Amino acid sequence: MKKSGIILLVGAFLCAAAFLGFYYAGTASCRAMMRDAQPELAWLKKEFKLSDTEYARLTRLHEAYLPQCTQRCMRITEQNRQLQQLLANAATVSPEIQNLLAERAKTRAECEAEMLKHFIEVSRAMPPEQGHRYLEWVEQQTCLNGLEMEKRHSMAQSPHM
Amino acid sequence: MKTNPDPEQDALQRVLGEWQVKTPLPPRFEEQVWSRISQAESRPTVGSGLRLLWLSLQHALARPQVAYATLAMLLVAGALGGSWAARRQTTQFEAALSSRYVQSVDPYQKAGMNP
Numbered sequence: 001m002k003k004s005g006i007i008l009l010v011g012a013f014l015c016a017a018a019f020l021g022f023y024y025a026g027t028a029s030c031r032a033m034m035r036d037a038q039p040e041l042a043w044l045k046k047e048f049k050l051s052d053t054e055y056a057r058l059t060r061l062h063e064a065y066l067p068q069c070t071q072r073c074m075r076i077t078e079q080n081r082q083l084q085q086l087l088a089n090a091a092t093v094s095p096e097i098q099n100l101l102a103e104r105a106k107t108r109a110e111c112e113a114e115m116l117k118h119f120i121e122v123s124r125a126m127p128p129e130q131g132h133r134y135l136e137w138v139e140q141q142t143c144l145n146g147l148e149m150e151k152r153h154s155m156a157q158s159p160h161m
Numbered sequence: 162m163k164t165n166p167d168p169e170q171d172a173l174q175r176v177l178g179e180w181q182v183k184t185p186l187p188p189r190f191e192e193q194v195w196s197r198i199s200q201a202e203s204r205p206t207v208g209s210g211l212r213l214l215w216l217s218l219q220h221a222l223a224r225p226q227v228a229y230a231t232l233a234m235l236l237v238a239g240a241l242g243g244s245w246a247a248r249r250q251t252t253q254f255e256a257a258l259s260s261r262y263v264q265s266v267d268p269y270q271k272a273g274m275n276p
Contacts, residue, residue, distance in 0.1 A: 003222070004219040004223070007228050007231065008222075008231075010232060011236075012235065014232060014235055015235040015236065015238055015239035015242075016239060017239065018236050018238075018239030018240040019239040019242045021240075021243060022239070022240050022241075022242075022244045022247060023243040024243075024247075026246075026247020027247045027250050029251065030254045030255075033254075033258065039258055040261040040265060043258035043262065044262060046255075047259070062265075062266075065266065066265065069266065069268055072268055111268050115267065118266065119266075138263070141259075141263045141267070142267040142269070142270070143267055143268075143269040143270075
């Protein structure tokens with residue numbers, strides 16, 4: 001009885017040790033990404049198999065893009081706020097509202113164009129095949145896929161779904 | 162034996178002692194009683210099942226081949242479990258990072274932005 005108990009104990013220990021060992025080794029890449037200053041870029045490096053040089057270039061592009069993107073975001077937020085104010089007191093679509101809508105649409109278009117430029121630049125910093133894959137992926141994930149409006153329309157048509 | 166001081170009880174005891182059952186027992190009554198007793202005794206319980214399992218496990222583990230095979234199986238099970246858990250964790254983590262990247266570059270997905 002004692003011998004069987006020892007065998008099972010050793011088995012349980014081996015099982016736990018193997019589980020922890022494989023788990024630790026399998027999640028090593030996650031821990032390495034988390035140690036990076038920008039884990040999302042570290043993920044990009046891993047996903048699109050970038051070299052250190054390509055990664056450094058991509059990081060520079062990303063860091064240069066973010067402040068401009070934030071500025072445009074603030075502009076759009078401000079325009080949204082102004083529009084909300086005007087709409088709260090408006091009974092008709094005044095010329096001021098029309099102007100603001102046009103201005104906001106222009107800012108959005110500019111924003112999307114800048115975003116696309118950035119994506120193209122990033123894709124060029126990658127090996128051609130990976131760059132192509134990146135462009136396809138990122139265009140699907142962002143507002144450039146143009147699905148936002150359709151989503152809203154489909155939600156509006158089926159409010160009880 | 163202690164005698165009952167109550168005369169009513171005495172009378173009852175006497176009547177019960179004189180009472181004879183005239184109704185005949187059903188056929189094979191005794192045999193059926195013993196059969197039910199043996200069935201109740203042989204009915205497996207959870208405790209007896211576990212004990213039986215433990216005994217058969219002990220018996221099996223006494224053979225070195227079975228003991229080594231058990232250890233190897235537990236080792237492989239642990240390795241497979243660890244790999245599966247790591248893959249699941251990595252997939253979730255990478256999905257979270259890819260969303261984070263998209264949120265960082267897409268103004269419409271930034272927090273507080275309503276397109």
